[in-house]
Amino acid sequence: MSLDDASVAALRAEVGEGALAAQAPVELDGRRIAWTLCTADAAALGRALRVLGERGLGAVVRGGGTRSGFGNPPRRADLVLSTRGFAELHEIDVDEGVAHLGAGVALAEVERALAGSGWELPLGAAGEDSTVGGGLAAAAVDPRRAAPRSAVLGLTVVLASGEVTHCGGRVVKNVTGYDLAKLHVGGHGSLGVIASAWLRLRPVAERVESWRVEEPSAPRALEAARRPSARAALFEGGTGSPPRLLVELAGDAAAVAVDAAWLRETCGARAAGPGELDDAFAAAARVDPVDALRVRIAHLPTRLAKLTGGIEAAGGRWAALPAHGLCWAHFPLPGGAGEARVDEILAATRAAAREGAGRWRLEAAPLRARRGRDVFGDPDAALPLMRALKARFDPAAVLNPGRFAGAL
């Protein structure tokens, strides 16, 4: 699938010659997508989306591309809609602690802009290229920031029907109309393209300390992760490695001191390097999709031990955010491993998710392991509602067709 000359002409008539290019093809799930549309003009993007709908074309929405590997294989992928054109850092209001950011702005750039302001971003980057819009659309989670939805005050979203719409606002409290931002955060661009966002910033902590605990039990790890100043805690183990807990304490210096003392005295914690937790999470989040599977399981916090037991029994290693009830399991999948091994891993994953009273999703896997399976996990009881939403927001299935839960 690609764009024919008439479609190229129709799109260029809406967005301008330079906004649609075929210079750097994007590889996605075995497809080579030649054309990329990138504009700074939300209204022009809206017009382009209408053209795509009229012509029955499908687009892959993409920010920095750092999380684009997650999703079901697309049903159509005629071009890439890059949000990098929305590159304006509209406003940072340090008195209010809020920021209005273009979706295509790199999170790293925002962090640089915020340096010294006393505020920091509520979104975690998966790499230098991670963007505001991508992080929101993916509902990206990192050890310090597990709830990006809470940080969103308002969004500008371009709908498949072409309208440029707004929801929410710039103030920190708002119940004016439906909270549509909740649908777009974690919606993976399947209901609309986020063009900009108002975010609530977080105050920079007065003091930050990193601690390491060797071989804690799961209940002890949970207890540590729930200390009042524990901003992040990563617990990892499996496949013969003894478990290890990394804790970052942040906040008021006096509160950090209290929790540091507790960690030392109760858990025998030792000081860790400042980048150790980030490195460990990056390693946990990184998996070569050629020869491994990465699964994310949301679970009840107290069930972690049972859950990790199941992962280890199936030959996996794991990394968990105990306070948030999130666990990533990694299973090697050597080139020779066939369908039966994938089924075995997913059966173990399902069992682990059941133990945890939670849900799983296949975050990274080679295409052969994803074909014919829903990477968003077992069918959700609310799938008919999700289908109805997709039909209302994107009836022509222009936006990321097939990539979302239930192959929507």
Add this chain to the structure above:
Amino acid sequence: MAAHLDALHASLRRAVGDSACLTRPEELFVYEADGLTLNAAKPLAVVLPRETAEVAAVVRACREAGVCFVPRGAGTGLSGGAVAAEGGVVIECSRMDRILALEPGDRYAVVQPGVVNAELSRAAAPHGLFYAPDPSSQAACTIGGNVGENSGGPHTLKYGTTTDHVLGLELVLPDGEVVRLGGPAGFASGYDLVGAVVGSEGTLGVVTEVTVRLTPLPDAVETLLGVFPEVVSACRAVGGIIRSGLVPAALEIVDRRTIEAVEASVYAAGLPTDAGAVLLVELDGVAEAVAGQAERVRELCREAGASRVDVARDAEERQRFWRARKGAFGAMGRLAPDLYVHDAVVPRTKLPEILEAVCAICDRHGLRLSNVFHAGDGNLHPNISFDRRDPDELARVVKAGEEILRTCVEAGGVISGEHGIGTEKRDYMGMLFDDADLDAMLRLRAAFDPDRVCNPGKIFPATRFCMEANPRARGYDRVPFE
């Protein structure tokens, strides 16, 4: 029509039993309004189910009879959201009042929608936990109602609103089907439907079960009362505290007129009646940290012009301060027969100028204004005391309300921070949203309630802004979904 109504009543009685179906005029009178008494409408019937299956049966009965229905909690809402604006059946959930599960280890509870907000915190307290959203009506309002309105409260500043604490829902859809959204482990795999339903004002279905996050009780709490010569300097202190990076649990301002009303009422807490305003600051967390933060807040208040800053000496005094704050609306009943509680949000840095503008508006209309509000969130509650029996005064109240909202929107704010839109503000939605924005909201509504039978007449304006351009348009709540 009478036969039709009799048939509806009969099927409702079959669904919930005779004693849980109210149809007599004197029974229905109670349900004509919620906390907003200006917009009243009589329902065809009121049912009081106890179980999800009964709610589903009621919804099916309504559909068969071709009437709409309105979910209702305790009726404490302040925007007319629980009123049968277009007739229909009120589904009153207060008898669905059981806490179904409370799991301290995993810090969640599963409750029926009629559980009273404060009761849940009371039940969680022995486990060292509480339910964080705390609307001023928390002694009466229900979790289901809180879900409908995405209720806030004074402690929203640190802990967030209802949406930040709801993990899962059971919902009776407008076709009578029952669906579960989310769950105690959170992190839904598809769209965040829980997030979409919270705050939808009962227009997407009837919530019959709520799974909520419970929060650890803080080790230590310090409550300070800053006394200021006028509201503006109290607002300056709020700005200083926010800029300092401190995140208090609450930052509330009470103005002189409110203080006078409170001190003359059963909620009297010894607030200084000669003060222009008081700022209530609550800090919580680890004791070692809270003490230092309290000292910092004292300094910031003094820098902003506080004549003194008192600290609650014990839990009893703290309770007294809060009783004064939360009882303020009740105390205002002494000022006039009626009270219009407004709700709008502005950027926090704009508070001083907006408050001056609000005062000017009320002065111009000759109205009695008092202010008690969530300053840390920029969430204003200008309260206008009036007498509805005076039609001229009532008209001025409505006009002033519109001007207040417009002023807030022009300052970058919004028209509701925690009360919702309901019938009260539906026609002001155009101050913030254009047709495309509202159509996007309607897409969500259509996915859940394509026939618009669930709490119609709320949120969406009665008329379209583009009616002249689009003669087919007959108002947001009239155009059938295609």
